[in-house]
Amino acid sequence: MDYLIDFLLYHPQKPFLFTSFSFWIFLALVLAVFSLIYKNRPLRNAFLFLCSLFFYYKTGGYFVVLLIFSVALNFWCAKRIDKSSKPVWRRCYLIIGIFINLALLTYFKYTAFFTDLCNDLFNTNYPIVDYLSAWSNRIIHSDFSIDAIALPIGISFFTFQALSYIIDTYKGKIKALTNFIDFGFYLCFFPQLVAGPIVRASDFIPQLHKHYQLSSREFSIGLFLILNGLIKKMIISDFISLHFVDRVFENPGLFTGFETWMAAYGYTMQIYCDFSGYTDIAIGVAALLGFQLPINFNSPYKAACISDFWHRWHISLSTWLKDYLYIPLGGNKKGRARTYINLLITMLLGGLWHGANLKFLLWGALHGLFLCIDKITHVDRYVYRTRILRSLGIILTFHIVCFTWLFFRASSVEEAWFMFLHIFSYTSPAQIAGILQNYYQPLLFIAIALLVHLLPQRFKNTYQRWFYDLPFVVKGLVCCVIISLIYLCKSSELQPFIYFQF
Numbered sequence: 001m002d003y004l005i006d007f008l009l010y011h012p013q014k015p016f017l018f019t020s021f022s023f024w025i026f027l028a029l030v031l032a033v034f035s036l037i038y039k040n041r042p043l044r045n046a047f048l049f050l051c052s053l054f055f056y057y058k059t060g061g062y063f064v065v066l067l068i069f070s071v072a073l074n075f076w077c078a079k080r081i082d083k084s085s086k087p088v089w090r091r092c093y094l095i096i097g098i099f100i101n102l103a104l105l106t107y108f109k110y111t112a113f114f115t116d117l118c119n120d121l122f123n124t125n126y127p128i129v130d131y132l133s134a135w136s137n138r139i140i141h142s143d144f145s146i147d148a149i150a151l152p153i154g155i156s157f158f159t160f161q162a163l164s165y166i167i168d169t170y171k172g173k174i175k176a177l178t179n180f181i182d183f184g185f186y187l188c189f190f191p192q193l194v195a196g197p198i199v200r201a202s203d204f205i206p207q208l209h210k211h212y213q214l215s216s217r218e219f220s221i222g223l224f225l226i227l228n229g230l231i232k233k234m235i236i237s238d239f240i241s242l243h244f245v246d247r248v249f250e251n252p253g254l255f256t257g258f259e260t261w262m263a264a265y266g267y268t269m270q271i272y273c274d275f276s277g278y279t280d281i282a283i284g285v286a287a288l289l290g291f292q293l294p295i296n297f298n299s300p301y302k303a304a305c306i307s308d309f310w311h312r313w314h315i316s317l318s319t320w321l322k323d324y325l326y327i328p329l330g331g332n333k334k335g336r337a338r339t340y341i342n343l344l345i346t347m348l349l350g351g352l353w354h355g356a357n358l359k360f361l362l363w364g365a366l367h368g369l370f371l372c373i374d375k376i377t378h379v380d381r382y383v384y385r386t387r388i389l390r391s392l393g394i395i396l397t398f399h400i401v402c403f404t405w406l407f408f409r410a411s412s413v414e415e416a417w418f419m420f421l422h423i424f425s426y427t428s429p430a431q432i433a434g435i436l437q438n439y440y441q442p443l444l445f446i447a448i449a450l451l452v453h454l455l456p457q458r459f460k461n462t463y464q465r466w467f468y469d470l471p472f473v474v475k476g477l478v479c480c481v482i483i484s485l486i487y488l489c490k491s492s493e494l495q496p497f498i499y500f501q502f
Contacts, residue, residue: 027285031288074101133145161187195499265450307374325349490496
Protein backbone atom coordinates (compact mmCIF):
# COMPACT_ATOMS: atom_id res chain seq x y z
CA MET A 1 0.00 0.00 0.00
CA ASP A 2 2.83 2.38 0.87
CA TYR A 3 4.46 1.65 -2.50
CA LEU A 4 1.18 2.35 -4.30
CA ILE A 5 0.77 5.69 -2.52
CA ASP A 6 4.39 6.56 -3.26
CA PHE A 7 3.85 5.64 -6.93
CA LEU A 8 0.79 7.90 -7.20
CA LEU A 9 2.44 10.95 -5.65
CA TYR A 10 4.79 13.41 -7.35
CA HIS A 11 8.39 13.32 -6.11
CA PRO A 12 10.73 15.96 -7.59
CA GLN A 13 13.74 13.92 -6.46
CA LYS A 14 12.45 10.86 -8.36
CA PRO A 15 11.90 12.04 -11.94
CA PHE A 16 9.44 10.00 -13.98
CA LEU A 17 11.73 9.37 -16.94
CA PHE A 18 11.74 6.84 -19.76
CA THR A 19 14.89 5.51 -18.14
CA SER A 20 13.29 4.97 -14.71
CA PHE A 21 11.91 1.64 -13.56
CA SER A 22 8.70 3.33 -12.36
CA PHE A 23 7.91 4.51 -15.90
CA TRP A 24 8.02 0.97 -17.25
CA ILE A 25 5.70 -0.18 -14.46
CA PHE A 26 3.38 2.65 -15.50
CA LEU A 27 3.59 1.62 -19.17
CA ALA A 28 2.93 -2.03 -18.32
CA LEU A 29 -0.22 -1.02 -16.41
CA VAL A 30 -1.30 1.25 -19.28
CA LEU A 31 -0.85 -1.55 -21.81
CA ALA A 32 -2.69 -4.03 -19.57
CA VAL A 33 -5.77 -1.81 -19.29
CA PHE A 34 -5.44 -0.71 -22.93
CA SER A 35 -5.64 -4.35 -24.06
CA LEU A 36 -9.09 -4.59 -22.46
CA ILE A 37 -10.61 -1.39 -23.87
CA TYR A 38 -8.84 -0.67 -27.17
CA LYS A 39 -11.89 -1.64 -29.26
CA ASN A 40 -13.93 1.15 -27.68
CA ARG A 41 -12.37 4.23 -29.26
CA PRO A 42 -13.96 6.94 -27.05
CA LEU A 43 -13.04 5.00 -23.92
CA ARG A 44 -9.55 4.31 -25.28
CA ASN A 45 -8.92 7.98 -26.02
CA ALA A 46 -10.27 9.10 -22.64
CA PHE A 47 -8.14 6.53 -20.84
CA LEU A 48 -4.95 7.57 -22.65
CA PHE A 49 -5.75 11.24 -22.02
CA LEU A 50 -6.02 10.58 -18.26
CA CYS A 51 -2.84 8.49 -18.36
CA SER A 52 -1.08 11.37 -20.11
CA LEU A 53 -2.20 13.83 -17.43
CA PHE A 54 -0.96 11.44 -14.74
CA PHE A 55 2.35 11.08 -16.59
CA TYR A 56 2.76 14.85 -16.70
CA TYR A 57 1.85 15.15 -13.01
CA LYS A 58 4.54 12.58 -12.16
CA THR A 59 7.00 14.45 -14.35
CA GLY A 60 6.12 18.09 -13.69
CA GLY A 61 4.04 18.11 -10.53
CA TYR A 62 1.33 20.75 -10.08
CA PHE A 63 2.10 22.28 -13.46
CA VAL A 64 -0.39 19.72 -14.74
CA VAL A 65 -2.94 22.48 -13.99
CA LEU A 66 -1.17 24.66 -16.57
CA LEU A 67 -1.35 21.83 -19.09
CA ILE A 68 -5.09 21.41 -18.51
CA PHE A 69 -5.53 25.17 -18.92
CA SER A 70 -3.63 25.01 -22.22
CA VAL A 71 -5.93 22.22 -23.42
CA ALA A 72 -9.05 24.22 -22.47
CA LEU A 73 -7.76 27.49 -23.96
CA ASN A 74 -6.75 26.08 -27.33
CA PHE A 75 -9.81 23.84 -27.60
CA TRP A 76 -12.03 26.89 -27.07
CA CYS A 77 -10.09 29.16 -29.43
CA ALA A 78 -10.11 26.61 -32.25
CA LYS A 79 -13.83 25.96 -31.85
CA ARG A 80 -14.61 29.68 -31.93
CA ILE A 81 -12.39 30.13 -35.00
CA ASP A 82 -14.15 27.27 -36.76
CA LYS A 83 -17.66 28.45 -35.89
CA SER A 84 -17.17 32.14 -36.61
CA SER A 85 -18.31 33.19 -40.07
CA LYS A 86 -16.88 36.71 -39.98
CA PRO A 87 -13.14 37.01 -40.75
CA VAL A 88 -12.66 39.69 -38.08
CA TRP A 89 -13.88 37.37 -35.32
CA ARG A 90 -11.84 34.46 -36.62
CA ARG A 91 -8.76 36.68 -36.53
CA CYS A 92 -9.69 37.92 -33.07
CA TYR A 93 -9.90 34.41 -31.60
CA LEU A 94 -6.62 33.48 -33.31
CA ILE A 95 -4.89 36.52 -31.79
CA ILE A 96 -6.30 35.68 -28.35
CA GLY A 97 -4.97 32.13 -28.60
CA ILE A 98 -1.53 33.15 -29.86
CA PHE A 99 -1.21 35.95 -27.30
CA ILE A 100 -2.12 33.85 -24.25
CA ASN A 101 0.03 30.89 -25.36
CA LEU A 102 3.05 33.10 -25.94
CA ALA A 103 2.37 35.13 -22.79
CA LEU A 104 2.48 32.00 -20.65
CA LEU A 105 5.60 30.74 -22.42
CA THR A 106 7.27 34.13 -22.01
CA TYR A 107 6.31 34.44 -18.34
CA PHE A 108 7.68 31.06 -17.31
CA LYS A 109 10.66 30.88 -19.63
CA TYR A 110 11.85 34.44 -20.28
CA THR A 111 10.82 36.66 -17.37
CA ALA A 112 14.10 36.15 -15.52
CA PHE A 113 16.11 36.64 -18.73
CA PHE A 114 14.43 39.94 -19.63
CA THR A 115 14.51 41.17 -16.02
CA ASP A 116 18.26 40.54 -15.79
CA LEU A 117 18.79 42.15 -19.19
CA CYS A 118 16.82 45.22 -18.12
CA ASN A 119 18.77 45.47 -14.86
CA ASP A 120 22.08 45.23 -16.73
CA LEU A 121 21.15 47.76 -19.41
CA PHE A 122 19.52 50.38 -17.19
CA ASN A 123 21.34 49.75 -13.91
CA THR A 124 18.09 48.88 -12.15
CA ASN A 125 17.45 46.27 -9.50
CA TYR A 126 14.06 44.75 -10.28
CA PRO A 127 13.58 41.49 -8.35
CA ILE A 128 12.47 38.25 -10.00
CA VAL A 129 9.21 37.21 -8.37
CA ASP A 130 6.98 34.28 -9.25
CA TYR A 131 3.64 36.08 -9.02
CA LEU A 132 1.63 32.95 -9.83
CA SER A 133 3.17 31.12 -6.88
CA ALA A 134 2.61 34.17 -4.67
CA TRP A 135 -1.05 34.24 -5.74
CA SER A 136 -1.38 30.51 -5.03
CA ASN A 137 0.21 30.92 -1.59
CA ARG A 138 -2.20 33.72 -0.77
CA ILE A 139 -5.38 32.09 -2.09
CA ILE A 140 -5.00 28.39 -1.26
CA HIS A 141 -2.22 28.67 1.36
CA SER A 142 0.35 26.68 -0.62
CA ASP A 143 4.03 27.05 0.22
CA PHE A 144 5.68 27.54 -3.17
CA SER A 145 8.92 29.51 -3.38
CA ILE A 146 8.43 32.91 -5.04
CA ASP A 147 12.11 33.85 -5.42
CA ALA A 148 12.47 32.17 -8.81
CA ILE A 149 10.13 31.17 -11.61
CA ALA A 150 10.15 27.42 -12.14
CA LEU A 151 10.00 26.26 -15.75
CA PRO A 152 7.15 23.81 -16.45
CA ILE A 153 8.61 20.76 -18.12
CA GLY A 154 7.82 20.48 -21.83
CA ILE A 155 6.11 23.89 -22.06
CA SER A 156 7.98 24.83 -25.24
CA PHE A 157 6.84 21.64 -26.94
CA PHE A 158 3.15 21.60 -26.05
CA THR A 159 2.87 25.38 -26.62
CA PHE A 160 4.24 25.09 -30.16
CA GLN A 161 1.98 22.11 -30.81
CA ALA A 162 -1.04 24.07 -29.59
CA LEU A 163 -0.09 27.08 -31.72
CA SER A 164 0.17 24.96 -34.85
CA TYR A 165 -3.32 23.58 -34.11
CA ILE A 166 -5.10 26.92 -33.82
CA ILE A 167 -3.16 28.43 -36.75
CA ASP A 168 -3.99 25.47 -39.01
CA THR A 169 -7.63 25.73 -37.91
CA TYR A 170 -7.64 29.43 -38.82
CA LYS A 171 -6.10 28.69 -42.24
CA GLY A 172 -8.71 26.02 -42.91
CA LYS A 173 -6.18 23.20 -43.11
CA ILE A 174 -8.00 21.23 -40.40
CA LYS A 175 -11.39 21.23 -38.72
CA ALA A 176 -11.49 22.02 -35.02
CA LEU A 177 -12.24 19.04 -32.80
CA THR A 178 -15.58 19.18 -31.05
CA ASN A 179 -14.67 16.59 -28.42
CA PHE A 180 -12.64 18.00 -25.52
CA ILE A 181 -11.22 14.58 -24.60
CA ASP A 182 -9.97 13.93 -28.13
CA PHE A 183 -8.22 17.31 -28.28
CA GLY A 184 -6.74 16.81 -24.81
CA PHE A 185 -5.43 13.44 -25.90
CA TYR A 186 -3.83 15.00 -29.01
CA LEU A 187 -2.11 17.77 -27.07
CA CYS A 188 -1.07 15.63 -24.07
CA PHE A 189 -0.19 12.23 -25.56
CA PHE A 190 2.42 11.16 -23.04
CA PRO A 191 5.19 9.57 -25.19
CA GLN A 192 5.94 12.90 -26.91
CA LEU A 193 4.49 15.35 -24.40
CA VAL A 194 7.62 16.68 -22.70
CA ALA A 195 10.29 16.54 -25.43
CA GLY A 196 8.58 16.06 -28.75
CA PRO A 197 8.43 15.41 -31.57
CA ILE A 198 6.07 18.35 -32.13
CA VAL A 199 3.10 16.63 -33.75
CA ARG A 200 0.83 18.33 -36.29
CA ALA A 201 -2.89 17.90 -35.78
CA SER A 202 -3.35 16.94 -39.45
CA ASP A 203 -1.05 13.95 -38.90
CA PHE A 204 -2.28 12.79 -35.49
CA ILE A 205 -6.00 13.57 -35.20
CA PRO A 206 -7.09 11.17 -38.01
CA GLN A 207 -5.45 8.39 -35.97
CA LEU A 208 -7.83 9.08 -33.08
CA HIS A 209 -10.69 7.66 -35.11
CA LYS A 210 -8.96 4.58 -36.49
CA HIS A 211 -9.37 1.08 -35.16
CA TYR A 212 -6.38 -0.16 -33.19
CA GLN A 213 -4.21 -2.63 -35.03
CA LEU A 214 -0.74 -3.87 -34.25
CA SER A 215 0.86 -6.44 -36.51
CA SER A 216 3.79 -8.58 -35.44
CA ARG A 217 6.09 -6.44 -37.58
CA GLU A 218 4.75 -3.18 -36.10
CA PHE A 219 5.29 -4.59 -32.62
CA SER A 220 8.86 -5.51 -33.57
CA ILE A 221 9.49 -2.01 -34.94
CA GLY A 222 8.22 -0.44 -31.72
CA LEU A 223 10.30 -2.78 -29.57
CA PHE A 224 13.42 -2.16 -31.68
CA LEU A 225 13.02 1.62 -31.38
CA ILE A 226 12.59 1.42 -27.59
CA LEU A 227 15.71 -0.72 -27.19
CA ASN A 228 17.65 1.46 -29.62
CA GLY A 229 16.64 4.59 -27.71
CA LEU A 230 17.61 3.10 -24.34
CA ILE A 231 21.02 2.09 -25.70
CA LYS A 232 21.60 5.58 -27.11
CA LYS A 233 20.61 7.28 -23.87
CA MET A 234 21.74 5.00 -21.04
CA ILE A 235 24.78 3.30 -22.52
CA ILE A 236 26.26 5.94 -24.83
CA SER A 237 25.02 9.42 -23.90
CA ASP A 238 25.07 9.07 -20.11
CA PHE A 239 28.45 7.31 -20.11
CA ILE A 240 30.09 9.94 -22.33
CA SER A 241 28.57 12.71 -20.23
CA LEU A 242 29.47 11.44 -16.78
CA HIS A 243 32.96 10.12 -17.55
CA PHE A 244 34.28 12.86 -19.79
CA VAL A 245 32.13 15.66 -21.24
CA ASP A 246 30.75 17.09 -17.99
CA ARG A 247 34.21 17.16 -16.40
CA VAL A 248 35.68 19.24 -19.21
CA PHE A 249 32.78 21.68 -19.51
CA GLU A 250 32.56 22.23 -15.75
CA ASN A 251 36.25 23.25 -15.49
CA PRO A 252 37.56 23.90 -19.03
CA GLY A 253 40.62 25.76 -17.80
CA LEU A 254 41.96 22.57 -16.18
CA PHE A 255 42.12 20.62 -19.44
CA THR A 256 44.34 20.70 -22.51
CA GLY A 257 43.32 21.84 -25.96
CA PHE A 258 43.13 18.23 -27.14
CA GLU A 259 40.79 17.31 -24.28
CA THR A 260 38.59 20.32 -25.10
CA TRP A 261 38.49 19.22 -28.72
CA MET A 262 37.51 15.68 -27.73
CA ALA A 263 34.87 17.08 -25.35
CA ALA A 264 33.36 19.03 -28.26
CA TYR A 265 33.16 15.78 -30.22
CA GLY A 266 31.80 14.08 -27.12
CA TYR A 267 28.99 16.57 -26.57
CA THR A 268 28.14 16.40 -30.27
CA MET A 269 27.46 12.68 -29.90
CA GLN A 270 25.99 13.01 -26.39
CA ILE A 271 23.24 15.45 -27.36
CA TYR A 272 22.37 13.45 -30.47
CA CYS A 273 22.18 10.13 -28.62
CA ASP A 274 20.28 11.74 -25.75
CA PHE A 275 17.65 13.54 -27.82
CA SER A 276 17.25 11.02 -30.63
CA GLY A 277 17.21 8.30 -27.95
CA TYR A 278 14.22 9.98 -26.32
CA THR A 279 12.53 10.30 -29.72
CA ASP A 280 13.13 6.63 -30.55
CA ILE A 281 11.55 5.56 -27.25
CA ALA A 282 8.62 7.96 -27.74
CA ILE A 283 7.93 6.68 -31.27
CA GLY A 284 8.31 3.07 -30.11
CA VAL A 285 5.93 3.44 -27.14
CA ALA A 286 3.40 5.26 -29.33
CA ALA A 287 3.65 2.43 -31.88
CA LEU A 288 2.76 -0.15 -29.22
CA LEU A 289 -0.38 1.89 -28.53
CA GLY A 290 -1.21 2.00 -32.23
CA PHE A 291 -0.18 5.59 -33.00
CA GLN A 292 2.43 6.83 -35.44
CA LEU A 293 4.63 9.80 -34.54
CA PRO A 294 6.75 11.64 -37.13
CA ILE A 295 10.45 11.01 -37.54
CA ASN A 296 12.52 13.67 -35.77
CA PHE A 297 16.09 12.74 -36.76
CA ASN A 298 17.57 11.44 -39.99
CA SER A 299 21.30 10.85 -39.47
CA PRO A 300 22.01 14.60 -39.03
CA TYR A 301 25.80 14.23 -38.93
CA LYS A 302 25.71 12.86 -42.48
CA ALA A 303 24.62 16.30 -43.67
CA ALA A 304 26.87 17.82 -46.34
CA CYS A 305 25.85 21.42 -45.59
CA ILE A 306 24.07 23.32 -42.83
CA SER A 307 20.83 23.49 -44.81
CA ASP A 308 20.90 19.71 -45.08
CA PHE A 309 21.64 19.45 -41.35
CA TRP A 310 18.42 21.30 -40.52
CA HIS A 311 16.49 18.94 -42.77
CA ARG A 312 17.80 16.10 -40.61
CA TRP A 313 18.06 17.51 -37.04
CA HIS A 314 14.99 18.04 -34.81
CA ILE A 315 12.85 17.88 -37.93
CA SER A 316 9.57 18.65 -36.17
CA LEU A 317 10.99 21.94 -34.80
CA SER A 318 12.78 22.99 -37.99
CA THR A 319 9.65 22.42 -40.09
CA TRP A 320 7.56 24.25 -37.47
CA LEU A 321 9.88 27.26 -37.64
CA LYS A 322 9.78 27.17 -41.43
CA ASP A 323 5.98 26.89 -41.71
CA TYR A 324 4.93 29.22 -38.89
CA LEU A 325 7.75 31.76 -38.80
CA TYR A 326 10.05 31.78 -41.84
CA ILE A 327 7.31 31.57 -44.50
CA PRO A 328 4.97 34.09 -42.77
CA LEU A 329 7.94 36.49 -42.60
CA GLY A 330 8.16 36.22 -46.39
CA GLY A 331 10.47 33.26 -46.79
CA ASN A 332 12.53 33.58 -49.94
CA LYS A 333 9.79 35.30 -51.95
CA LYS A 334 10.79 38.92 -51.27
CA GLY A 335 14.33 39.19 -52.58
CA ARG A 336 17.73 38.02 -51.43
CA ALA A 337 18.30 40.55 -48.68
CA ARG A 338 14.91 39.82 -47.14
CA THR A 339 15.57 36.07 -47.38
CA TYR A 340 18.77 36.42 -45.36
CA ILE A 341 17.06 38.60 -42.77
CA ASN A 342 14.21 36.09 -42.47
CA LEU A 343 16.68 33.24 -41.99
CA LEU A 344 18.53 35.12 -39.27
CA ILE A 345 15.32 36.08 -37.46
CA THR A 346 14.04 32.50 -37.64
CA MET A 347 17.24 30.99 -36.28
CA LEU A 348 17.61 33.67 -33.59
CA LEU A 349 14.12 32.85 -32.33
CA GLY A 350 14.91 29.14 -32.73
CA GLY A 351 17.91 29.66 -30.49
CA LEU A 352 15.81 31.59 -27.98
CA TRP A 353 13.26 28.74 -28.02
CA HIS A 354 16.00 26.53 -26.61
CA GLY A 355 16.65 28.75 -23.61
CA ALA A 356 16.57 32.24 -22.13
CA ASN A 357 20.27 32.92 -22.45
CA LEU A 358 22.56 34.91 -24.74
CA LYS A 359 24.49 31.74 -25.56
CA PHE A 360 21.40 30.22 -27.20
CA LEU A 361 20.82 33.41 -29.16
CA LEU A 362 24.41 33.28 -30.38
CA TRP A 363 24.07 29.59 -31.24
CA GLY A 364 20.97 30.39 -33.29
CA ALA A 365 22.67 33.39 -34.91
CA LEU A 366 25.65 31.25 -35.97
CA HIS A 367 23.37 28.68 -37.58
CA GLY A 368 21.43 31.48 -39.25
CA LEU A 369 24.68 32.93 -40.60
CA PHE A 370 25.80 29.58 -42.03
CA LEU A 371 22.35 29.08 -43.60
CA CYS A 372 22.77 32.46 -45.28
CA ILE A 373 26.20 31.41 -46.54
CA ASP A 374 24.61 28.25 -47.94
CA LYS A 375 22.07 30.39 -49.79
CA ILE A 376 24.68 32.81 -51.10
CA THR A 377 27.10 30.12 -52.32
CA HIS A 378 24.44 27.60 -53.43
CA VAL A 379 26.63 24.98 -51.83
CA ASP A 380 23.85 22.38 -51.98
CA ARG A 381 24.21 22.35 -55.78
CA TYR A 382 27.84 21.25 -55.61
CA VAL A 383 28.42 19.03 -52.57
CA TYR A 384 26.44 16.10 -53.99
CA ARG A 385 28.11 16.03 -57.41
CA THR A 386 30.89 13.64 -56.43
CA ARG A 387 31.66 11.41 -53.47
CA ILE A 388 34.77 13.42 -52.66
CA LEU A 389 32.85 16.72 -52.52
CA ARG A 390 30.12 15.10 -50.43
CA SER A 391 32.67 13.63 -48.02
CA LEU A 392 34.40 16.99 -47.67
CA GLY A 393 31.03 18.65 -47.14
CA ILE A 394 30.12 16.16 -44.40
CA ILE A 395 33.44 16.68 -42.60
CA LEU A 396 33.18 20.47 -42.79
CA THR A 397 29.51 20.55 -41.74
CA PHE A 398 30.15 18.16 -38.86
CA HIS A 399 32.87 20.42 -37.48
CA ILE A 400 30.78 23.57 -37.90
CA VAL A 401 27.94 21.91 -35.98
CA CYS A 402 30.39 20.47 -33.47
CA PHE A 403 31.97 23.80 -32.57
CA THR A 404 28.65 25.66 -32.46
CA TRP A 405 27.57 23.10 -29.85
CA LEU A 406 30.21 24.69 -27.60
CA PHE A 407 28.01 27.78 -27.29
CA PHE A 408 24.99 25.56 -26.64
CA ARG A 409 26.63 23.53 -23.86
CA ALA A 410 28.99 25.98 -22.15
CA SER A 411 27.74 27.86 -19.10
CA SER A 412 28.27 31.25 -20.80
CA VAL A 413 29.29 32.87 -24.07
CA GLU A 414 32.65 33.81 -22.54
CA GLU A 415 33.35 30.23 -21.54
CA ALA A 416 32.33 28.92 -24.95
CA TRP A 417 34.68 31.39 -26.66
CA PHE A 418 37.48 30.43 -24.29
CA MET A 419 36.96 26.74 -25.12
CA PHE A 420 36.84 27.44 -28.85
CA LEU A 421 40.19 29.27 -28.72
CA HIS A 422 41.62 26.72 -26.29
CA ILE A 423 41.03 23.92 -28.79
CA PHE A 424 43.80 25.35 -30.96
CA SER A 425 46.33 25.51 -28.13
CA TYR A 426 49.28 23.15 -28.34
CA THR A 427 49.09 19.72 -26.73
CA SER A 428 52.25 17.65 -26.78
CA PRO A 429 52.27 14.09 -28.19
CA ALA A 430 53.10 12.79 -24.70
CA GLN A 431 50.06 14.57 -23.25
CA ILE A 432 47.84 13.21 -26.02
CA ALA A 433 49.08 9.68 -25.32
CA GLY A 434 48.28 10.12 -21.63
CA ILE A 435 44.81 11.49 -22.39
CA LEU A 436 44.04 8.58 -24.71
CA GLN A 437 45.13 6.17 -21.99
CA ASN A 438 43.17 7.87 -19.18
CA TYR A 439 39.98 8.43 -21.13
CA TYR A 440 40.09 5.52 -23.55
CA GLN A 441 36.62 4.24 -22.55
CA PRO A 442 34.54 7.40 -23.17
CA LEU A 443 36.63 8.26 -26.24
CA LEU A 444 36.01 4.75 -27.57
CA PHE A 445 32.29 5.19 -26.97
CA ILE A 446 32.38 8.51 -28.85
CA ALA A 447 34.20 6.91 -31.80
CA ILE A 448 31.86 3.88 -31.92
CA ALA A 449 28.75 6.07 -31.71
CA LEU A 450 29.99 8.25 -34.58
CA LEU A 451 30.95 5.26 -36.73
CA VAL A 452 27.55 3.60 -36.21
CA HIS A 453 25.86 6.91 -36.99
CA LEU A 454 27.78 7.19 -40.27
CA LEU A 455 26.99 3.63 -41.41
CA PRO A 456 25.12 3.46 -44.73
CA GLN A 457 21.35 3.35 -44.24
CA ARG A 458 21.10 0.09 -46.17
CA PHE A 459 23.33 -1.58 -43.57
CA LYS A 460 21.17 -0.25 -40.73
CA ASN A 461 18.06 -1.46 -42.53
CA THR A 462 19.63 -4.91 -42.77
CA TYR A 463 20.16 -5.39 -39.05
CA GLN A 464 16.76 -3.86 -38.30
CA ARG A 465 15.11 -6.42 -40.61
CA TRP A 466 17.19 -9.12 -38.95
CA PHE A 467 15.69 -8.15 -35.58
CA TYR A 468 12.16 -7.97 -37.00
CA ASP A 469 12.44 -11.48 -38.45
CA LEU A 470 13.73 -13.14 -35.27
CA PRO A 471 11.40 -15.65 -33.58
CA PHE A 472 9.53 -14.18 -30.63
CA VAL A 473 11.53 -16.22 -28.10
CA VAL A 474 14.84 -15.05 -29.56
CA LYS A 475 13.59 -11.44 -29.49
CA GLY A 476 12.91 -11.93 -25.80
CA LEU A 477 16.44 -13.21 -25.22
CA VAL A 478 17.90 -10.24 -27.13
CA CYS A 479 15.83 -7.91 -24.96
CA CYS A 480 17.09 -9.60 -21.78
CA VAL A 481 20.72 -9.26 -22.93
CA ILE A 482 20.29 -5.56 -23.80
CA ILE A 483 18.45 -4.79 -20.55
CA SER A 484 21.21 -6.55 -18.58
CA LEU A 485 23.83 -4.55 -20.44
CA ILE A 486 21.94 -1.32 -19.73
CA TYR A 487 21.71 -2.23 -16.05
CA LEU A 488 25.46 -2.84 -15.88
CA CYS A 489 26.30 0.42 -17.66
CA LYS A 490 23.74 2.75 -16.09
CA SER A 491 24.81 5.46 -13.69
CA SER A 492 23.86 5.34 -10.01
CA GLU A 493 21.57 8.37 -10.46
CA LEU A 494 19.11 8.85 -13.30
CA GLN A 495 20.30 11.40 -15.82
CA PRO A 496 17.45 13.60 -17.17
CA PHE A 497 17.11 14.05 -20.89
CA ILE A 498 18.85 17.20 -22.12
CA TYR A 499 15.78 18.58 -23.89
CA PHE A 500 13.63 18.34 -20.75
CA GLN A 501 14.98 21.79 -19.83
CA PHE A 502 13.53 23.32 -23.00
